Amino acid sequence: MDFIQILDAPIRPGGLVEWIPAVAGGLGSWRRDDRETSHNHEEHLRSAFEYRARTHREGGRESWLGLSVEFDEPMSVPSVRAAVAAYINRHEVLRSHVVLKADHDANYLTERYTTAPETVQLKMARIGWYTETPLLLEQIAGSFDRATAPLHWPAYRFATVARPNSFTLLFAADHSLVDGYSLVTAHHELSELYRAARDRRPAQLESSGSYLDFSDAQRREAEAADIDHPAAQTWAHFVQRFNNQMPANPLLNPSAKVASPSSLRDLRPGVVTADDAPPMPVQPSRTALLLDEAAAVRFEDFCAASGASLVGGLLGALAVAFREACGADEFAVVMPRHTRTDRTWLHSLGWFVGLAPMVIDVSDDPTLAVAACRSTAELTNSRHGADLPFLRVADLIGVTGSPHMVFSYMDTRASPKSDIGDAGAARVLRSHSYADDEVYVWANRTPGGLRMHARYPATGAENVPTFLDDFASLLARTANGR
Known part of the structure; x- marks a missing residue:
């Protein structure tokens, strides 16, 4: 879809x-x-x-x-x-x-x-x-x-x-x-x-x-957590690598940004000021079918043979492309992970998402197979980061700001009628965005293959299209055995 x-x-x-x-x-x-x-x-x-x-x-x-x-x-x-x-x-x-x-x-x-x-x-x-x-x-x-x-x-x-x-x-x-x-x-x-x-x-739908x-139970559990909670510790170790703040995204050029209203104003609720910052341009976006079903299966086989998961393989490919695009020694990324941990919430409407931070070492110019294995291990090591909502984590460890590089993965193949939706009967829509400091990449495994969706700042992001091109090319070459 x-x-x-x-x-x-x-x-x-x-x-x-x-x-x-x-x-x-x-x-x-x-x-x-x-x-x-x-x-x-x-x-x-x-x-x-x-x-x-x-x-x-x-x-x-x-x-x-x-x-x-x-x-x-x-x-x-x-x-x-x-x-x-x-x-x-x-x-x-x-x-x-x-x-x-x-x-x-x-x-x-x-x-x-x-x-x-x-x-x-x-x-x-x-x-x-x-x-x-x-x-x-x-x-x-x-x-x-x-x-x-x-x-x-x-x-x-x-x-x-x-x-x-x-x-x-x-x-x-x-x-x-x-x-x-x-x-x-x-x-x-x-x-x-x-x-x-x-x-x-009568409609034939499972209970929801x-x-x-869920919100009530999660809130009470999160409020009882302290600094020793695995989620707080995971995030604390992550931000400590970056001077206790969210890491910058080297794909972006800060000097080319349009001034963001949020960076120019006091955000305290009691402070009301006119917003005279220049209007920010809408973020460009990209949508592509990266791999058809046959190619997606071949890429999954490559990941398995390398000792990696499919998600690890995708993260590894992003990390390698990131290294090629900006020369960074590590790929720091935040990954949304769903919190539908009980079947009760399987068909619920709501925001069931936590955030897990990861850092993947690419300083030695690893092959995709090596990067995929590192990413798979990092997925396991960082999984507890999503066990608490980020607002609660931020309160516990004293970090502010939001992620500047985000990768999201969904597998929709088990969803009811997903094959029909994937054939064009339905589309997920999103609003346009104006942020000037974040790059989002979504990868969706669907009955028809592997799809990518991305958005990035309209200014100061000249390296991002190259990064996305390299990512797509690496997947295609790997799936085709090259």
Whole structure:
């Protein structure tokens, strides 16, 4: 399944309708929920709160994830309404809202409110008929940008684009509500809920645990952890190598950056200043099928013969390409790792992600086989880094900042109907981003092979395209036995 920036989505023109969730009486009719907020969610809200205080604008457009699902049949309006309502009822995180409060000493408090199933209604807003895809995507992107601001409910939006004999169903949500695995699963769930409503039968879906229950349990466990926790120790050892801060990314040229608003303003919640920094350009992105299924299998065989895992092989290839692109002696990277450690959360909508830091030695110009083995060992050594949310780790070890080099891996082959999605029936979407100091690379193993998606700064990143080219070329040569 492709994972692409919204403005690159190949959505055919048609009649655009937005489906807007609402609850009678607004948040005043919701109940106070004592379940704790996850650290991931709180950290995300802090960032949005500080952005709003600094700029007098909402923060949402840089952090939403979404999905488009294609249906090869005329759209049934009642069935879409029923499917979307059922999806909201199924996932409690879509019927909950966290209010963030802060005092002048920068102390944060969170309050959660929740509404019961069947209380969310959908307002159908007909936007208009579009005959050109670029104009359609601009409208959808702008709407999703505004609708997913995390400090408000709902921080998500559904839309449909209908044509005489087909339609596209779209869903976007702030990152605090979803992660990549959530959206891979959402393809099957939304398709099944629509067809069940159309055929007037019960939907055939496995049960789904509530992310609110997970958040509460994870929060309480994390708050009980101390500096001796394996996650805190893993991160402490990592940042100690870089003067107790996040390592810089030598692929990037700091002198060529556009000044970031966050680097120019006091971020304390009590400080409200106008944002007169120059607007930052949108990050370029790249999407490619690196290896088809046959080549991906051959690369997996190479990794196994080398004593490495597939993920280790991919990290090893990135490390070798990194060395070639910038001459660095080590490849420092942060890797998101899912925290769906129990089957209860397998089909849950939420942000089930921890972060694990790694450093791979490439000072001796290793072969890919050697780099893959080192990376595989480092995956094992660093795995505990994701056992605590990073906000809690940061509190424990006193580190600030965010990663500048991130690699994410997902294997979607076991997901329901993943072969259909991979053939073009669904795509994971993401908002455009403006960060000037981070490089993200996603690798997805799908039924059709191995896909890469990447984004990087618009300025000061001249080495990144070469790095990505070298990575792709190394994989292709290895899979072809060269």
